[in-house]
Amino acid sequence: MHRKTPWSLLAMLISLALVAAACQPAPTTTPGGATTAPGAPAATAAAGDADPDATLVTNLGSEPDSIDPHKASFVGEIAVIMNVFEGLMILDPKTLKPIPGAASAKAAVSSDGLKYTYTLRDGTKWSDGSPVSAKDFAYGYTRTCDPATAGQYSYVLYVIVGCEDWNSMDVTKATAAELQAAKDKLGVKALDDKRVEFTLNEPAPYFDSIATLWVGVPARESDVTKGGDAWTESPATYIGNGPFKMTEWKHNDSFTFERNENYRLPVKLKKWTYVMINETAVAFAAYQNDQLDITGVTSENLRAVEADATLKAQMVDVPGDCDIYAGYNLKKPPFDDLKVRMAFSKSVDRAAFVETVLAGIGKPADGGFIPVGQPGYDPADKAQAFDVAAAKKLLSESQYATAMPPIKFTFASSNLNKLIMSFLQQQWKTNLGVEVALDPVESTVFTQLVKSPETTPQLFRLGWCLDFPHEQNWHSTVWKSGAGVSAARTGYNNPEFDRLTGLADRETDPAKAADLYIQAGKILSQDAPATWIYYTQSKRLVKPWVKGLSISARGVTGLGKHDIYVAKH
């Protein structure tokens, strides 16, 4: 899942003005009875204090490029999709483990671990009341693997037999017969109206987690065919099985959702509007003006929030699911030398970084690649811990000790990135005496640069936000040699790491798998193809009348949507 770089052109200025403004005593519109902590789960399903006519208003940030579940990949797009659709499995907001969604139970797994079969719940329906069939799920998965869909998130299903082969075909060159042959080999099959079966390339105990993703939500072939490319545009064809139905999409302005009466659980909220405010500072003003019920807190407006008792009481902490790190091109000097990489890694004071650059909104990366709060986090991994003396010693032992080549640090230009990189630049200068030049480039240019080790700069900004909460999606997806997202760019390749993660990925005993991943993670940190900088966290402001939230790494409204409601106020 990917975060878009927010518009930052005006953010600073606006923030400064609003911070200055909000430091004065703000007009208090404190609603009475704000004793309940915001986001406290609803005590009972009855929700007697719910306002039956209230609308919840939240900010999507910007217009989504696509709300087609089988194409989408950005957070804002997924926020729309998961209001309207539900996968076979969903994530438990507390544990982030997969639990049954549209399916009645976890998958029944064949003895060889290669076949996963899900059975749908009885009476599961589309929002228009017609029954959901296993065929609709098979169609959804098939559509994601279909090269003609040209989705950008298909890779996540490559563990399914035939998905990668078919998805990689060139629809402009292959004949219809060739495409059909590839499609026929796909390991996705509706056995009957209730059961859908997946055949995998190798045992993948994490498949239940994959089944929670938006790429695997069902779709009705007749809706997609009827609407054509624009099936997502109209409420008449954009029909799902999730807690809400989309009733209006005003481009660049708003989405409106209404309760799906046919959802498998009672939905407490009647109406939900997503607005699209690019600037976080404007969203903050809208929140103060009661036009928004939930908004993000940035390091720029944190001071203003903390200075205001009312706002401060409405602030909640939200766990994060990204690791932000500085990557090295292992094929280019001086970072082809492990000692230099390790010296760089050990000379960053991450605690100071989080305090000064992020104003405390984030966690220092103190335990390897996988962030705190996620399965696989390893607090004992101290390979890259801050230690200036050790860093200096390593640098003096490196082959570049006397002749350090010029170093450029390349990143996509944004206000936050500039702050982050300047801090790192300063650390390396102060602690190691190494000059690093900053090289901000436009984000599209950056993306193009970092595709392969040949064009990837020496030192560059990297980050990973999980697709689904499982170690496989961190270690194997990101660092497996050759194919791994960050491995491909840094040129990282360690057969022992690959061996351990490969074993772990197939291991059906969760305890054994977890141990293997921990071992692999330690190797990764010692190889230092990147310097872990920080784990993301966030803070939100939530109006006291918004109740029933399940706060998780999926955000404040990402999970448990049917329980959210607006109390009378």
Add this chain to the structure above:
Amino acid sequence: MTRYAIQRLLLLVPTLFFVALITFALARAAPGSPFDRNQDRPLPQATIERLNRIYGLDKPMHEQFVLFLGNAVRFDFGSSLVRDRAVADIVKQQFPVSAQLGVQALLLALAIALPLGVISALRHNSAVDYGSLLFATIGTTIPSFVLAIFAIYIFSVNLHWLPVFGWGTVDKMVLPTIILSLGPMAFLTRITRASMLEAIRQDYVRTARAKGLSEQAVIVGHAMKNAMIPVATVLGPFTAFLITGSFLIETVFSVPGLGREFVRSIGSRDYPVIMGVFLLFAFLIAAANLTVDLVYGVLDPRIKVGK
């Protein structure tokens, strides 16, 4: 006059052709492609090449340009490479919003600037004149988005009179319209004052007074008509500028206009949207200039267009 107008309209064809050519070349020359969107997970080169083939981006540049032109003359600008929408739909849905905001701002600017400029000229060096100078200086020197932030803080966050963002109802339009109009309003005030000052010192105005015409007839019928020529000159580009959407104002107030979409398309290398929107803007600017040229002849009989 008619012949002149037709000539100028015909000139639009080569103008738009060159705008298209230059825009096309510049957009393609910028590094990166519409498929380079995810920093953290760039698509593999093989996938990008496949997508390029699907969307015809692998063809030689001149061939792509000819294809584009062939479709463009039929008003077919294709579909966005990034969004699931046709360029025509994007323009159809977003342009009216920008145009409405722009026209409102322009009318407001004129409604204030013309009388204020004329009064400042007639009573120059008076309190009114200095007041209008102060206003004009503020209006031209402080960027609109800074004023927007202060307006949001005062009228929305503090006084709770007006919404912070959005579009579609009158209360939501108030702030963006006023803020967008301030810059042009200030500039138009100054230019009206200056040309009015010049006009009232002309011989023909003295003649009109000597003839015994009422002061009102002298000012409105003689001085103002001529003083409007410089105003009309700047009004053309202003109109085009205002109705094509102000990216900054649209961003701050979350107005669903074309300006934001335009800037977005450049950043994401969404070539079809870039081309469609650029050509629309070029056409509007050319049309605004042509209108101004034709209006000259009406305002001042000494200017003979087309001769």
